[in-house]
Amino acid sequence: MDRALYIAMTGAKNNMAAQAVRANNMANLNTAGFKADFEQSRSMGVYYGDGQPTRAYALTESPQADFESGPMQTTGNPMDVAILGEGLIAVQAPDGSEAYTRAGNLNIDASGTLRTANGLAVMGNSGPISLPPMDKMEIGSDGTISVIALGQTAETMVETNRIKLVKPDIKNLEKGPDGLFRQRDGLPAAVDASVRVASGVLEGSNVNAMSEFTQILSLARQYDMQLKLMKTTEDNASASAQLLQMS
Template identity: 70%
Template structure:
């Protein structure tokens, strides 16, 4: 009976982990640039010497993210920037490392530094980007940031920085607990000149609410089934103990 009990226990455990993943996707339905995460589990045979496995436990594999582009939302805010097609913005994570995101809802702080909505510095070709006080700011399709200074005319637009746009292979990056992507080898991705952006727009989350909710219901049913198997194993164990007492 211990085999059935522990097999069902591992299945229930990974059903719960999968539900957590799906619930996180739903919670980020309105998060700018969010990439939905997949969950995956498989059976892993337990071997004792040669021959066939004695049992098969559930095992969670490394989850991956869905990189299908999200919907484009027009905001007309000059500091809102969306990547058109593939690519990422480079930002400085809280631990000082370079990381990548699709969220382009930027803002300028009191010191003039360009930051993400989470307060992380946005990186340019030479480090964090600073934008002086201005009357107008514009982000070109190539990521070049230009401004019209105070008391200046539109003909006086000058370049003050350029967003670092990268395009690493999706198989070479992984999402961290902070929601940012990093290269698996720990190196910084090179600038990708082919990446294009759209100013005054944001990319929405690519989470499909109907699909996520359906998956949560399916996982709940699977969890109930695993619990029933554990209950049956407990009842069979109790019946076996009664038979031994009678003998």
């Protein structure tokens, strides 16, 4: 009886973990550049010494993110950029390490540092991009940043830096709790000149609301099934105890 109880318990626990993944996807339905997380469940045999497993517990894991492009939205804002096809924008994570994102809604802070909407410094040729006071800025298709300095004319537009655009192997990428991608080997990705961006365009989230909602309902039914199995196990244990008392 106890084995059935533990098996059902692991099933219910991992159903909740899968629900958390799907709920996070739904919560980021309108987050620019967000990539939906997959979740999958499998049985994990329990071994005691040599021989065959005595039982199989449930295990839920998130093996990879969905790298399909999200819908492109024309904003007309020169600070918005969207990657066309494969590729990522390099940013400086809060711990100082290099990480990657598809979120291209950029802004310039009071000190002139180019940042993402959540405050991460955008990486350039030699570290975080710092820009001078300006009247106008343009971002080219290769990530090149050109500016017209404050008080100057259009003829004085000059290139000041270039956004670091990378295209690492997605098999070597992992998504952290902060939503940023990093290489599994811990090394920074190399600049890839083939990556292109569109200015004045923003990539939306690639979350499919209908699919996520359907999965949430399915997981809820599975969770109820696991709870019913736990209740049945409890009832069987009580009936067995009564039979032993009668004998």
